[in-house]
Amino acid sequence: DTEVTQTPKHLVMGMTNKKSLKCEQHMGHRAMYWYKQKAKKPPELMFVYSYEKLSINESVPSRFSPECPNSSLLNLHLHALQPEDSALYLCASSLRGRGEGETQYFGPGTRLLVL
Amino acid sequence: AQSVTQLDSHVSVSEGTPVLLRCNYSSSYSPSLFWYVQHPNKGLQLLLKYTSAATLVKGINGFEAEFKKSETSFHLTKPSAHMSDAAEYFCVVSPAGTSYDKVIFGPGTSLSVIP
Numbered sequence: 001d002t003e004v005t006q007t008p009k010h011l012v013m014g015m016t017n018k019k020s021l022k023c024e025q026h027m028g029h030r031a032m033y034w035y036k037q038k039a040k041k042p043p044e045l046m047f048v049y050s051y052e053k054l055s056i057n058e059s060v061p062s063r064f065s066p067e068c069p070n071s072s073l074l075n076l077h078l079h080a081l082q083p084e085d086s087a088l089y090l091c092a093s094s095l096r097g098r099g100e101g102e103t104q105y106f107g108p109g110t111r112l113l114v115l
Numbered sequence: 116a117q118s119v120t121q122l123d124s125h126v127s128v129s130e131g132t133p134v135l136l137r138c139n140y141s142s143s144y145s146p147s148l149f150w151y152v153q154h155p156n157k158g159l160q161l162l163l164k165y166t167s168a169a170t171l172v173k174g175i176n177g178f179e180a181e182f183k184k185s186e187t188s189f190h191l192t193k194p195s196a197h198m199s200d201a202a203e204y205f206c207v208v209s210p211a212g213t214s215y216d217k218v219i220f221g222p223g224t225s226l227s228v229i230p
Contacts (some may be wrong), residue, residue, distance in 0.1 A: 041222075106159040
């Protein structure tokens, strides 16, 4: 099973709201990723967790706060977002995340609209 | 510096005719190379992966790609296009020697299939 699940599928939020995106995998992968994808563009890396520790933060604004409660779960907490943050947010996982050219498996994404 | 170029931003083919999506990469070391497909409003699905075991890689749904080191290319082909192949295709490089599974996305090629 190479499935990564994401909830919710769609999210509409105001600029003062607090919401969370959830990602889950049961493949035993120890690396998990958050990407942001705007229309007609490739995904842009936001965060990387390896063995439940944040290893990469690609200079993402603090209104995005990642959390990795255990090896299967990855959350992205959202607060005081701007309309330009509207995008498809993709979660991915890979076996170890140690620079060995592993395959990343992507979830279906959460479509976020900030009003 | 590592980079990925997809030579065509849009390709249009008739149903039943061959598909060729072109990808060139720049990498200091032997990289892992991937092709992903993204259907509208969906996540990314792995089509195939090159890891140096064989230069001709077969993937899902009849796609294959050939790694040519001398040309630094990894073009994606399919003998006969199907309507369901209409999607965005990303060529992805995972350079060796990074501290995590950093991947570099090409800009994408949008494939249209005409009935």
